[in-house]
Amino acid sequence: MSLRIGAVLLLLITLGLSWVLGGWAGYRQVEQESLEESFRYRQLVANELNRYLPIPELMAEHPLMARALQNPDDPRTILDANEEMQRMATIVGSSDVYLMDTSGLTIAANNYQQEDSFVGRRFDFRPYFSDALASGDSAIYFALGLMSGVRGLYFSHPVRADSGEIAGVIAVKVLVHELESQWHRPASLSEAEMVVLDQSGVSFLASRPAWLYRDFSGGSNGALSLETRQRYPERELQPMQIAQLGRPWGLSEQSAKIRFHTPEGNQEYLSVRTPLPRLDWTLQVMVSTAPVLWTRLGFVVAGLAIYVGVLLAWLYLRERYRREAELALRGEQLERRVAERTRDLEHSNQQLLAEISERERAQSELRETQQELIQAAKLAVLGQMSAGLNHEMNQPLTAIQTYARNSRRFLEKGAMDMVDANLSEIISLCDKMAELTRQFKVFARKSEGPPSVVDLRQSVDAALKIIKAQKNSAGIDIRWNRPEQPVMCHGDLIRIEQVMVNLLANAVQAVEEREAPVITIDVVPVDGHWRCTVRDNGYGLPGNTEQIFEPFFTTKSVKQGLGLGLSISRQIVDALGGTLTGRNRSDGPGAEFVLTLQQREATE
Numbered sequence: 001m002s003l004r005i006g007a008v009l010l011l012l013i014t015l016g017l018s019w020v021l022g023g024w025a026g027y028r029q030v031e032q033e034s035l036e037e038s039f040r041y042r043q044l045v046a047n048e049l050n051r052y053l054p055i056p057e058l059m060a061e062h063p064l065m066a067r068a069l070q071n072p073d074d075p076r077t078i079l080d081a082n083e084e085m086q087r088m089a090t091i092v093g094s095s096d097v098y099l100m101d102t103s104g105l106t107i108a109a110n111n112y113q114q115e116d117s118f119v120g121r122r123f124d125f126r127p128y129f130s131d132a133l134a135s136g137d138s139a140i141y142f143a144l145g146l147m148s149g150v151r152g153l154y155f156s157h158p159v160r161a162d163s164g165e166i167a168g169v170i171a172v173k174v175l176v177h178e179l180e181s182q183w184h185r186p187a188s189l190s191e192a193e194m195v196v197l198d199q200s201g202v203s204f205l206a207s208r209p210a211w212l213y214r215d216f217s218g219g220s221n222g223a224l225s226l227e228t229r230q231r232y233p234e235r236e237l238q239p240m241q242i243a244q245l246g247r248p249w250g251l252s253e254q255s256a257k258i259r260f261h262t263p264e265g266n267q268e269y270l271s272v273r274t275p276l277p278r279l280d281w282t283l284q285v286m287v288s289t290a291p292v293l294w295t296r297l298g299f300v301v302a303g304l305a306i307y308v309g310v311l312l313a314w315l316y317l318r319e320r321y322r323r324e325a326e327l328a329l330r331g332e333q334l335e336r337r338v339a340e341r342t343r344d345l346e347h348s349n350q351q352l353l354a355e356i357s358e359r360e361r362a363q364s365e366l367r368e369t370q371q372e373l374i375q376a377a378k379l380a381v382l383g384q385m386s387a388g389l390n391h392e393m394n395q396p397l398t399a400i401q402t403y404a405r406n407s408r409r410f411l412e413k414g415a416m417d418m419v420d421a422n423l424s425e426i427i428s429l430c431d432k433m434a435e436l437t438r439q440f441k442v443f444a445r446k447s448e449g450p451p452s453v454v455d456l457r458q459s460v461d462a463a464l465k466i467i468k469a470q471k472n473s474a475g476i477d478i479r480w481n482r483p484e485q486p487v488m489c490h491g492d493l494i495r496i497e498q499v500m501v502n503l504l505a506n507a508v509q510a511v512e513e514r515e516a517p518v519i520t521i522d523v524v525p526v527d528g529h530w531r532c533t534v535r536d537n538g539y540g541l542p543g544n545t546e547q548i549f550e551p552f553f554t555t556k557s558v559k560q561g562l563g564l565g566l567s568i569s570r571q572i573v574d575a576l577g578g579t580l581t582g583r584n585r586s587d588g589p590g591a592e593f594v595l596t597l598q599q600r601e602a603t604e
């Protein structure tokens with residue numbers, strides 16, 4: 001808001017200043033041209049005066065003049081003088097040349113032959129006569145001719161007798177209207193006027209006829225003197241209605257602004273007054289102030305243009321500065337933000353690194369724990385199986401014992417073939433036991449190395465051997481629908497075997513009470529996987545089937561189970577990239593567990 005007020009204020013100041021400066025420049029130009037014209041005109045008048053000034057003196061020295069004055073009654077001498085004056089008038093181009101005696105009476109004149117001849121007239125009241133007489137030197141005067149009423153410049157000089165006394169005065173009249181016609185208005189100033197004023201302020205030369213013989217003094221002289229009235233006989237000498245408007249700023253003292261009140265209306269002029277040489281004349285050049293208005297308007301337009309230019313430049317610079325500042329600020333903000341982000345990123349990076357190492361540590365701990373759990377579970381299974389194993393081992397041991405005793409008896413009797421047959425039995429029993437223990441040894445060992453491509457059938461075979469060695473599996477119909485082709489999958493023989501042992505052991509426990517216990521194992525390919533299903537016709541799963549995969553979930557007594565088998569099995573299968581699910585059978589009583597593993601090519 002204040003900016004707008006400032007701009008408006010500045011505009012007003014600019015306009016005001018332009019107006020004032022325009023006025024100054026306009027008036028200065030007008031004044032300058034007026035002064036130049038005044039100077040020229042002054043020179044012109046000076047030349048004119050200088051031309052005529054020495055002439056009466058030269059004429060006065062002519063012996064004829066003094067002679068005529070001394071012999072005014074001698075017609076011969078007077079005639080000579082008249083003729084001489086006529087000749088002189090013709091030579092110098094003046095209008096009149098005449099000779100007066102000391103009383104002011106004209107005794108000879110160039111116009112002696114004319115009707116209105118000066119001869120016999122008295123001009124003692126004319127200052128050019130009295131001045132020359134009094135001073136004894138040349139005199140100049142301006143007046144209207146008494147007879148002709150024509151404006152004239154009078155040059156006079158005393159005529160001295162041989163004795164040196166003043167005997168009379170010779171006068172030369174020169175017409176001045178030519179001075180008027182030599183006035184030229186300055187080329188660029190259309191409304192330029194001029195008046196030449198005498199010492200009383202009365203105009204006797206004017207560029208406008210209406211301004212001739214007017215009183216330009218503005219009443220400052222008071223009533224015009226008698227001499228002035230005599231100078232312009234029969235003229236009214238009406239005062240001009242002039243209002244003084246003061247001097248415009250920056251102009252010289254001879255300049256002033258004036259206003260004429262005329263019947264046609266008021267007109268304003270810049271008036272420049274300059275004194276003319278020798279005489280008490282004043283040249284007043286008046287120029288219409290109208291061009292000043294145009295100069296002023298020109299300055300105002302220029303000022304306005306400068307103002308607009310400056311304003312636009314200022315606005316542009318301000319906008320540019322604002323944008324630069326904004327850009328710098330944005331750059332700073334950006335840098336700050338980048339720095340903050342970088343800090344944040346570094347921080348979160350460090351956090352991430354810490355988390356990663358923490359996770360790696362946790363994972364390795366988990367792996368170790370898993371391994372330990374698997375091992376613990378295996379040992380638990382072994383523990384559970386130990387009772388059955390005991391039975392399994394005792395039976396062949398008892399049989400071996402019996403065969404050995406019988407053999408001894410047969411040996412005593414010499415029945416060598418019977419001994420041989422018994423020994424064969426013993427060997428086969430020992431082989432069986434060795435095979436059994438070997439299976440357990442394999443089961444108990446820790447798995448090593450990464451998963452590879454294995455035949456699923458082998459793991460099932462090995463698991464079945466362990467299961468069948470248990471006492472409680474006797475009498476159960478275990479149907480292993482063994483595929484003829486290898487079932488190659490991504491896995492680990494020992495781990496898959498462990499899973500199968502878990503599933504089969506649970507199935508055996510579930511069908512123990514059944515009248516016709518049946519466990520079925522099938523392997524079929526489905527969408528790039530092998531699906532191995534273990535079904536039983538036991539008591540089935542409890543309500544929440546997912547719960548059975550949780551660690552330590554069991555429905556069995558402490559001797560029978562720890563509740564770890566299925567949870568460990570699932571972890572094993574997950575780690576191999578497969579799945580393990582359990583549900584109750586839809587086609588009858590009992591549960592079914594489905595193990596899927598990724599198919600692989602045999603060559604892999």
Ligand code: ADP
Nearest residue numbers: 506507510540548554555561562563565566591
């Ligand atoms: P455990 O056998 O030591 O109890 P598991 O994790 O192997 O531990 O089994 C968890 C539970 O799942 C068992 O207690 C049992 O209730 C149930 N379960 C597992 N297999 C079967 C099955 N074939 N038939 C019925 N229930 C089963």
